Amino acid sequence: MLSAGTAPLAIGGDHSVSWPLVAALHSFRARSVTASRELRPLTLLHFDAHSDLYESVDFGLNEGQTRQSHASPFARILEEGLVDSLVTVGVRTLTEGCRAQLEAFGGRATALEARNWPQSRENVQAFIEMKIPCSSDVYISFDLDVLDPAYAPAVSHLEPGGISTRQALDMLLCLGGRTDHEGSANLPNSNVVSSRRRVVMADLVEFNPRHDLVLGVGEPGMPRQGLGAMAAAKIAKELLGLLTQPLEAV
Numbered sequence: 001m002l003s004a005g006t007a008p009l010a011i012g013g014d015h016s017v018s019w020p021l022v023a024a025l026h027s028f029r030a031r032s033v034t035a036s037r038e039l040r041p042l043t044l045l046h047f048d049a050h051s052d053l054y055e056s057v058d059f060g061l062n063e064g065q066t067r068q069s070h071a072s073p074f075a076r077i078l079e080e081g082l083v084d085s086l087v088t089v090g091v092r093t094l095t096e097g098c099r100a101q102l103e104a105f106g107g108r109a110t111a112l113e114a115r116n117w118p119q120s121r122e123n124v125q126a127f128i129e130m131k132i133p134c135s136s137d138v139y140i141s142f143d144l145d146v147l148d149p150a151y152a153p154a155v156s157h158l159e160p161g162g163i164s165t166r167q168a169l170d171m172l173l174c175l176g177g178r179t180d181h182e183g184s185a186n187l188p189n190s191n192v193v194s195s196r197r198r199v200v201m202a203d204l205v206e207f208n209p210r211h212d213l214v215l216g217v218g219e220p221g222m223p224r225q226g227l228g229a230m231a232a233a234k235i236a237k238e239l240l241g242l243l244t245q246p247l248e249a250v
């Protein structure tokens with residue numbers, strides 16, 4: 001898909017999928033370097049209740065410590081230098097070990113905790129301006145559990161105290177230079193972003209329909225809608241709206 005010039009959105013799976021996806025993007029970018037064309041910096045914008053930075057985890061499955069799971073993708077991505085920087089937002093589970101990992105990666109990794117979420121659109125924009133260089137290519141990794149369970153209970157690791165769907169959308173819209181309206185999936189914005197941050201690939205992960213709250217049960221003729229499924233669909237639509245820029249165009 002990358003070779004065909006499209007900017008892919010990966011949907012589904014747990015967070016372990018992000019490591020191979022980012023590795024694929026890194027390898028594609030490395031092949032596209034020419035003498036006359038330098039790579040733009042690559043920033044990974046990571047929405048998540050968790051930092052997913054564990055060096056390794058023992059899940060108690062008689063497999064011992066594993067370094068390849070949904071708890072560790074961003075440790076591997078940083079170790080392998082697959083991105084220039086990692087910006088994690090909405091996190092609210094930073095253990096001492098995770099904070100130590102963040103520090104170990106130095107200035108390449110930063111985290112915006114949910115409790116410090118900017119309280120206005122202007123401050124969200126200011127955060128993006130500060131953390132993501134204007135000339136950046138951006139990979140967005142969106143773990144649905146960044147949203148508070150009140151908005152998206154359809155995840156495996158429920159973590160209260162999260163951000164709202166509105167707050168997540170505001171950051172996506174600010175990233176795309178759109179603060180006026182939504183529905184950007186219907187409005188190709190290639191002219192808007194050509195000299196700005198360019199979202200080149202994204203994933204939306206950790207949706208678990210078995211934990212969803214289904215609305216409309218028992219109402220004859222009414223469609224049954226999952227609360228978390230609706231939130232995921234909205235996020236997917238806005239991610240698609242950001243992925244409209246052909247990769248060849250700089």
Ligand SMILES: [Mn+2]
Binds near residue numbers: 048049050143206
């Ligand atoms: Mn998570």
